Amino acid sequence: MDERSAGTGRRAPRIRAAAALAAVALGAAACGGATGGTQEAGGVEELELQMASFLSPTTAQGQAITWWMEQLEERTGGRVTVEPFWDASLLGAEEVRDGVRDGRVELGNMTYAYTPSDFPITSMVEVPFLGDNIGAQIRALNSLYQSDQAFRGEWEEKQGIKVLSFIGIPPALTGAKEPVTTVDWYRGRTVRASGFFVRALEAVGGNPAAIPVPETYEAMRTGTIEAYGGLILDVITPLSLHEVGGQIHDPGLGHYANSTWTMSMDSWESLSPELRAIIEELNAEFPEQLLIAAERTEDEACTTILESGGSATIFSAEQTQIWRDAIGDAPMRAWMDKAATAGVADPAALYEQFRSIYQEAETGEYADYRSGIERCASR
Template identity: 75%
Template sequence: MTMRTRGAGTRSGWARRLRLAAVATALALSAAACGGSAGEGGSGDEVVQLQMASFLSPSTAQGQAISWWIDELEKRTQGRVKVETFWDASLLGAQEVRDGVRDGRVELGNVSYAYTPSDFPLTSIVEVPFLGDNIGAQMEALNSLYANDEAFRSEWENQGLKVLSFIGVPPALTGAKERVTTVDWYRGKTVRASGYFVKALEAVGGNPAAIPVPETYEAMRTGTVQAYGGLILDVITPLSLHEVGGHIHDPGLGHYANSTWVISTETWNSLSPELQKIINELNAEFPDQLIKAAERTEDEACTKILESGGSASIFSPEQTQIWREAIGDTPMKEWVEKARKAGVADPEAMYAQFKNTYDAAKTGKYADYKSGIARCAARSQ
C-alpha cells in the first residue's frame, strides 16, 4: 500500500493523523526489508510518502543539497519513505512555506525567515555584518546555537517547525557596468538593495532602491539603478544580470541572511527513534553537501560572468574598514534590542556563543573553505 497525500489545503485532520501514523511505522518496515526481499513478510510494498515545498529551483546549490537529503532518506530507508517534491514555488510561494509546513499542507520545506522577520528576531542574528564569508562556519554556528540554546530553539519549535539544518548563505555581492573598487563609488548612486544592505548603502551615501529581484534586470538595462546589491553569485547568472552588470564585487560585508531546512514538529514527533536517528545522520552530513553544491553552481556562474566580459573582485581590507566605520555598531545594537524584547536576558552572551563557534569552525573544520567570489576573483586577475 502507498500512503499518498491529497492536494495542499484540502487534507483533513484525519488524513494527516493517518499519514503520521504511517510515518511512525517506516523504520520497522525498513528493518523488515533488511531481513529479506521487498515482498517478504507481506509488508514489502508499504510506502510512506511525505511532501516537500520549496520556492527554489532544484538546480540551485540549496536545491541540490535538499535533493541529496531526500534521495538519501529514500535510500537509507530502503525506499520505505518517499518524498514528493514541489520546486519553484509550484505549490507554496516563498512567503507561504513556513505556514504550509506548520499547518500540515506539507511535511518538509525550506524556509526563509526574512519573509516574516518579526517572528524570527533571534535568527536575524545573521544580519549583523562583518562576521565572515564561510558558509560552513555559518551553518556550524547556527546549528550549534539551535542545539544548545533553548530560547533560540524555541523560536522555531514554538511555531511548529523542527530545524533539520540551517543553510548557509554566501556574502552579499554587488554588480555594476564598471569595475568598483572603492566605497566612494556608491556615493550618490542608486542601487537595488534589500534587507540590511539598505542601511549599509545609506551609511556611505548611496541611494537604495527597493526593486524586486525579478525586475532588477530591466532596472539595470534602463539605467533606473546603477548597480544591484544583496545577491549571491549563483543567483546572478540565472537572472542574466551579468549581461547588464557583469562587474561583480564583494564589498566585504559578509553574510546577510540564511535559509532553513525544516520538518513539521508534529511529523518529527511521530517518528520512531530509529528513523529520527537516520534523519539526524543526514542532517550532520547536509552542510558538506551544500558546500559541494555551492562550489559547482558558483564556478559555473563565474565562468559565464568572465566569458561575457565581466569581472570579479573583492574590496581591499582598507576599503571594507571604511564601510565598517561608516556603519558602526548600529546593526548589533538593533539585534540586541530585538533579542531582549524576545525575552533573552543576555543577548550579548548569545552572540558571543554564536561568533565563537563560527570562528572555531572557520579556523578548524572549515579552514579549507574558499568563497565562490574569492575563487572567481582569482580567475578574474
C-alpha cells in the same frame, strides 16, 4: 475536502495513519511467516512526504536538498519518498514557512527573511562583518540550535518547525555595468537592495530600491537602478544579471542572511525512532553536501560571468573599513534590542557564543574554505 483546499489543515495525521497501516502490515506479515522488504529498513514506516522550495533544483541549496531526499529514500529501502515542488510551484518564498508549520507540506526550504519579526533571535546573522565562511556559519547556527533553549524555542515552540539544518549564505555581492572598487561609488546611486543591505547602503549615502529579484534584470536594463546588491554568485547567472551588470564585486560585508532546511514539528513527532535516526544522520552530512554543491555552482557562475566580459573583484581592507566605520555598531545594538524583547536574558553573551563557535569552525574544520567570489576574483 481536498487536503490542500483546507488551507491550514494539518497533514501530519496522514503520516501517522500511514505509519499505523505500515505497522499493521508488518505485524500481519510476521504472523503469516512472510518475508520481504517490509522489514529490511529496520521497521521504518512507509511514507510519502512533500517538499516545497522557492529555489531551483540547480542551485547549491537545491542540489544539497536533492541529495538529502534521494538518500532518505535509499537509506529507508524505498519506504520513504519525497515529492518535491521547486521554483515556488506550490508555495512562494513568503509562503513556505506557513506551509510547513500548518502541514500543507512536511518539508520546506525557507528563509526567515520574509517574516523577520517572527525570528528576532535568528536575525543575528544580519549583523555584518562576521565573515564569509558558509561552513562556519552552518556549524555555529546548528550548534546554537542544539545548545540554546531560546534559539531552538523560536523555531520549535513558537513556529512549530523542526530545523533539520541551517543553510549558510555566502557574502552579499553587488553587480554594476562598471567595475566598483570604492565605497564612494555608492554615494547618490540607486541600488537594488533588501534586508540589512538597505541600511548598509544608507550608511554610505546610497539610495536603496526595493526591487523584487525577478524584476531586477529589467530594472538594470532600463536604468531604473544602477546596480543590484544583496545577491549571491550562483543566483546572478540564472537570472541573466551578468548580461546587464557583469562587473561583480564583494564589498566585504560578509554574511547577510541564512536559509533553513525544515520539517513541521507535527510531522517530526509522528516519525518512528528508527526514521528519526536516519534523518539525523542525513542532517549531519548535509552541510558537506551543500559546500560541495556551492563550489560547483559558484565556479560555473564565475566562468559564465568572465566569459561574457564581466569581472569579479573584492574591496580592499581599507575600503571595507570605511564601510564598517560608517555602519558602526547600530546593527548589533538593533539585534540585541530585538533579542532582549524576545526573552533572551543576555543577548551579548548569546552572540559571543555564536561568534566563538563560528571562529573555531572557521580556523579549524573549515580553515581551507574560500568563498566563490574569492575563487572567481583569483581567476
